[in-house]
Amino acid sequence: MNYLGLDLGAKTLGLALSKGVIATSLKTIRYENIDNLIEELEKVIKEYNIDILVLGLPKNMNNTLGPKALETLEFKKKLEQLNYKVELQDERLSTVSAHNYMIEADLSRKKRKEKVDALAATIILQTFLDRKGN
Numbered sequence: 001m002n003y004l005g006l007d008l009g010a011k012t013l014g015l016a017l018s019k020g021v022i023a024t025s026l027k028t029i030r031y032e033n034i035d036n037l038i039e040e041l042e043k044v045i046k047e048y049n050i051d052i053l054v055l056g057l058p059k060n061m062n063n064t065l066g067p068k069a070l071e072t073l074e075f076k077k078k079l080e081q082l083n084y085k086v087e088l089q090d091e092r093l094s095t096v097s098a099h100n101y102m103i104e105a106d107l108s109r110k111k112r113k114e115k116v117d118a119l120a121a122t123i124i125l126q127t128f129l130d131r132k133g134n
Helices: 034-047 067-081 094-104 109-132
Strands: 003-008 012-018 024-030 052-057 085-090
Touching: 003 034, 003 067, 003 109, 012 034, 012 109, 024 034, 024 109, 034 067, 052 067, 052 109, 067 085, 085 109
Parallel strands: 003 052, 052 085
Antiparallel strands: 003 012, 012 024
């Protein structure tokens, strides 16, 4: 089973891959609009023969859904309309964790900015895999 972790941001989509045990960062896609993003995402899905998409759901700390979570649910709906299987994973604090890991690794601010979305997607995917017991 091939998994693709997704961290949807305002202008970027972080991507991570897994065969079911360990998640690894893949890349970050910059986008102007959702339709162009989906086109780019479909290329990755085909290239890596992805079975399941794991999309981070940015819930508020009090477990409610804010505007960004609602955008994420709309994105999920569009992907499902294209017949992709999409699982949601609570992503609270994934970006904070990604920044903390990179600070500990002494990466420059510029490098952190380039890599944060893909690393957040990796954390989202690994959390999903751990929760599923893979």
